[in-house]
Amino acid sequence: MALGETMDGPKSMALASRALRTTRAAALPIFAWPFFGLIVACTCWVYLIQVLDAERVQFERRTYEASSRVAESQAAQLSRDLTMIDQILVLAGSHWQAVGGKPEQKALDEVVGPDKAILNISVFGAEGDMLFTNSPEAWPRDELDSVTGLPFFAEQKRSTTDTMFIGMPRKMAGQDQYFIRFSRKILDAAGSLAGVVVVALDSEALIAPYDSGVLGTQGFVTSVGLDGSTKAFRINGGGRQPPAIPSSLRFALDSSAGNIYVAGGDFGDTVSRFISWRRVDGFPIVVVAAADQTEAQVALNERRIGSIRVAAGANFVLAVFVVIATTMSIRFHRERRQLALSQAAYRKATEGGTEGFFICKPVRGDAKAIADYRVVDCNDRGAGFLGTARQAVIGAHLSGMRGGLAGASSIKALLDKAFRQGSAEDDFQLEGGSRQEQHLRVGVVKSDDVLAITVRDITLEKSHVADLERRSNEDMLTGLPNRAWIRRNLPTMLERADKANAKVAVLFVDLDGFKLVNDTFGHGAGDEVLQHVGKRLKVAVRPNDHVVRLGGDEFVVVLELVGNQSEAEHVAERILHAFHAPFSTSAGTASVGTSIGISLYPVDAKDMDTLYQHADIAMYEAKTSGKNRYHLFNSAFYDAMRQRTKREKELRAAIAENQFVMHYQSRVDCKTSKVTSLEALVRWNHPTEGMLGPDEFIGLAEETGLILNLGELVIDLVCTQIAQWAHGVYACVPVSINVSSRQFNERDIRESIASALARHGIDGSCVEIELTESSMVVDPRRTADNLRAIHALGVKLLVDDFGTGYSSLSMLHNMAFDVLKVDKSFTSRLGIDESGEVFFRAIITMAHSLGMRVVAEGVETAEQARILEALQCDELQGFYLFRPVPAEELPGSLHLDSLSAAH
Incomplete structure (x- = not known):
């Protein structure tokens, strides 16, 4: 088919374009297969995990149900057995009284019943002498010689109530058998x-x-006293050695019934058990059933x-x-893609399109080099882009046309490039005379x-892109250039300053009190203020200066091209003056x-x-200095900020890695010269700077919230x-915590x-809490409630640095403090x-009238100690007596020979 016969209009180009789009769509299944596989795999795993979790929950529920049934059944049976034993004790005692203290076996059997005759029944007098027993072999000679010291006799003699006492299991002499005495x-x-009447x-x-x-091969059943002592015990195979009750289970036994899972390590073996317990009605006994489901597990x-x-x-x-x-x-x-590309290339070469289209054939000159291009075919729109009619275009040489696209100087270079490389693309801008430029x-x-x-024709696209670019560089609220604009243009300004040997000044403007405007009048009024701010800034600066809004209240x-810093300062003063007058908004003034x-280039910085x-x-720095002012960049302030940031980072790491140690400073009683308390003082063991005192980091911790x-x-x-210190010299000395x-x-x-006391197993009386007066002024009612709650733990409360804060007599009275520590500035x-x-x-008179002790802080001389003792101050603390030291360096004795001996 001849070339001229195939070029019949735009339809051919549309077909080629559609073929390419179809080829791209065919690529979607390539990515659909991995996505499908991932979805199926994830769904299956989620379902499997849910099924396995359901099986585990069902297994644990069945195990707890089995152990609960055993514990409940055993508790009921044990209640009946203990009630029967208690009745036997009562009957035996009554019989003893009835026969005048001379019981007989036959008569006793009639009282308790023939089926109880197998019990070991004994009667002792008030001085521990045996009056009667039906099993002499159950009482070793050493026990008969010291009956009054045996637990059952001592408990009955001590107790003021007439109740049954249940003893601990005891081993029979020469046997593997245990018995219990009631x-x-x-x-x-x-x-x-x-x-005392005794039944064994x-x-x-x-x-x-x-x-x-029911309970498995490694389970057990035991009866336990409320103190955790084992009374009776059974395991598989008849074993008789009672287990050690774990501490976690002892804590749980405070309730009448329940279930708990106990790991094998808590029992001293490798067997984990599901535990159920039931309180025996009327008796201080708990039945514990432990189910071992190892095989099932x-x-x-x-x-x-x-x-x-x-x-x-x-x-x-x-x-x-x-x-x-x-x-x-x-x-x-x-x-498919290779086929589509072949078809698209053929159609583009032979068919027309809906856009401007024409076919050109190269015209070769000397040495077969391409000298020009001849138009073989085109559509009407393509001819229009060349500035003439279709009939005048076909057959004409490109160099012979002057209108439209043909007049563009680089059109031939684009065609040459496409002929060499196979394809090429470029944008052209045509002058429209009185009309809009055409792209x-x-x-x-x-x-x-x-x-x-x-x-x-991409004129509308270009216009849209230009509008988007303008919008991307403009703040929508104020109409000022925005952050993107300054980042794009500031580097160019710096380059111009380098060439002109001049400076560039950047003034960072932040509004003071703008948040109050939003909170008082609403964000609508805040937007009006920002618009007014933009206008005032434009008026305050010079004609060639640039005002930019970064966002929020920052400009x-x-x-x-600044000559010196005084020019920047002059503009800053004009801006400050511009803000003296208030702003009028629809919501108020x-x-x-x-x-x-202010920062200057290249004086203060070498890059944007x-x-x-x-x-x-x-x-x-201007903000921290009092606001409503300007500051030039100060390298010393910057270094201080960097050092503070570095210290804050180190402090965060120190808290996470526990780089802190505690030193302790003793407080001494004025009258007895005895150490009455220790104040805990934190020190930072810095990895590179060594031991740091609280002045180096406590203030920063307070500011940043790391103090929490x-x-x-x-x-x-x-x-x-x-x-x-539980068993040392300082076991009885409380420690105060700031x-x-x-x-x-x-x-x-x-x-x-409370959590720390429970975690470490210590009593509240071992701890004192020191609070400054400023802690109590935020919310006095809440403070009083918190102090009462802390007091309920047995913890003493101290007012620290008294005299430097805002506390009043009524506040101290309502807060119920125990100790008043007078600040060292007064000492x-x-x-x-x-x-x-x-x-x-x-202070001492007031504190004593409120029932508080007084501690003088910062005692550094013997004269101060003498005066305080004469004023009847209760306790002293300071370098004159003791310096803060680590726990291992504390004095070995709690008593000073005298205050004058301190140093």
């Missing part, structure tokens, strides 16, 4: 102790035979592992299937020895100030980011040390203390003037 008082006519019973008689089918785990292996195998098969399907899809897509996109594809050219002013930071950062830092976590850590460290105002008001300090005045003694005398 005892009850015999009272004379006056209600005094006349004797084999401990296994109190527990039914062990059922391994193993079977369950084997099923889980088997299921997971099957699922993994299925996933592997699915993965193989997905790989094969994806590979086949890729191969099919590649073949064309020209695409060229080589097919055989001709070029298929498509032309599309930047860029001064280009608002007053807003501004803080300005650093210049902007230094201006921001200078603004922050640090306070929790200090409480734990102190309680750990108190627990280690609690910051933020920690007290932002955390549940009562819960923190330092003692011996210098009389006002110091007057102040201390007033």
Whole structure:
């Protein structure tokens, strides 16, 4: 088919384009197969995990039900048995009284019944002498010689109530058998102790035979006293050695019934058990049934592992299937794509399109080089882009046309490029005279020895892109340039400043009090203020300066080609003056100030980011200096900020890694010279700087909120040390812990203390809490409630640094503090003037009237100690007596020979 015969209009180009789109759509199945495989695998795994979790929950529920039934049945039976034994004790005692203290076996059998004759029944007099027994062999000689010291006799003699006492299991001499003694008082006519009747019973008689089918091979049944002592015990195979009751189970036995899972390590073996317990009605005994379902658990785990292996195998098969399907899809897509490209190239070369289109054939000159191009065919729209009619275009040489696209100087270079490379594309801008400029996109594809050219008008697209670019660089609220604009244009300004040997100043402008406007009048009024701010800034700066809104209430002013810093300062003063007048909004009149930071290029920074950062830092310095002012960038302030940031980072790491140690400073009683308490003082063992005192980090911790976590850590460290002192010299000396105002008001300090006491097993009386007066002024009612809750733990409360805060007499009275610690600034005045003694005398009188003890802090001289002792101060603390030291360096004795001996 001839070339001219195939070029019949735009339809051919549309078909080619549609073929390419169809080819791209065919690629979707390539990605669908892996996605499908992933969805199926995830669904199967989720379902499998749910099924396995359901099996585990069902297994645990059945196990707890089985152990609960055994515990409930055993508790009921034991209640009946203990009631019967108690009745026998009562009958035996009554019989003893009836026969005048001379019981006979035959008569006793008639009283308790012939079926109880097998019991070991004994009667002792008030002095421990045996009056009667039907089993002499059950009483070893050493026990008969010291009956009054045996637990049953001592308990009945001590107790003021007439109740049955249940003893601990005891081993019979020469046997593997354990027995338990039950005892009850015999009272004379006056209600005094006349004797004790004792019934001894084999401990296994109190527990039914062990059922391994219910509780498993490693389970057990036991009866336990409320103190955790084992009374009777059965395990599989008749074992008689009672187990050690774990501490976790002892805590749970405070309730009348329940279930708990106990790991094997808690029992001292490797067997984990499901525990159920029931309180025996009317007696201080708990029946514990422990179910060992090891075999069932193993079977369950084997099923889980088997299921997971099957699922993994299925996933592997699915993965193989997905790989094969994806590979086949890729191969099919590649073949389709090659076919589509061939068809598209042919159609572009032979068919027309809906856009401007024409076919050109090269015209060769000397040495067969392409000298020009001749138009073989075109559509009407294509001819229009060339500036003439279709009839005038076909057959004409490109160089002979002057209108439209043909007049563009680079059109031939584009065609040459396409002829060399196979395709090319470029945009052209045509002058429209009085009309709007026209933008064309020209695409060229080589097919055989001709070029298929498509032309599309993209004027509207270009206009839309330009509008989007303008919008992307403009703040929508104020109409000012935005952050994107300054990041795009500031580097160019710096380059111009380098060439002109000038400077560029960046003024970071932040509004003061803008949040109050939003909170008072609403965000609508806040937007009006921002619009007014933009206008005032434009008026305040010079004509060639740039005002930029970064966002929120932050603006930047860029001064280009500045000679010296005084020019920037002059503009900053004009801006400050512009904000003196209030702003009128629809909601009312608002007053807003501004803080300005100034940074100069290249004096303060060598690049855009650093210049902007230094201006921001200078603004922050203006804020911290009192606001409504400007500051030039100060490298010393910047270094201080960096050092603070570095210290904050180190402090966070120190808390996470527990780099802190506690030192302890003793408080001494004025009268006895005895150490009455220790104050815990935290120290930071810095990895590189060594031991740091609290002045180095406590203030920063307060500002950043890290004091909350640090306070929790200090409480734990102190309680750990108190627990280690449980049997030492300082076992009875309480330790006071300083609690910051933020920690007290932002955390549940009562819960923190209670948790630490329970965790370390120490009593509340071992801990004292020191609070500053500032901690109590935030919310006095809540403070009083918190202090009462802490007091309920047995913890003493101290007012620290008294005299430097805002506490009043009524506040101290309502807060119910135990100790008042007078700040060291007042102690330092003692011996210098009389006002110091007057102040201390007033404080001591007031504190004693409120039932509080007084501690003088900062005692550094013997003269101060003498004066305080004369003023009847209760306790002293300071370097004159003891310096803060680690726990291992504390004095070995709690008593000083005298206060004058301290140093």
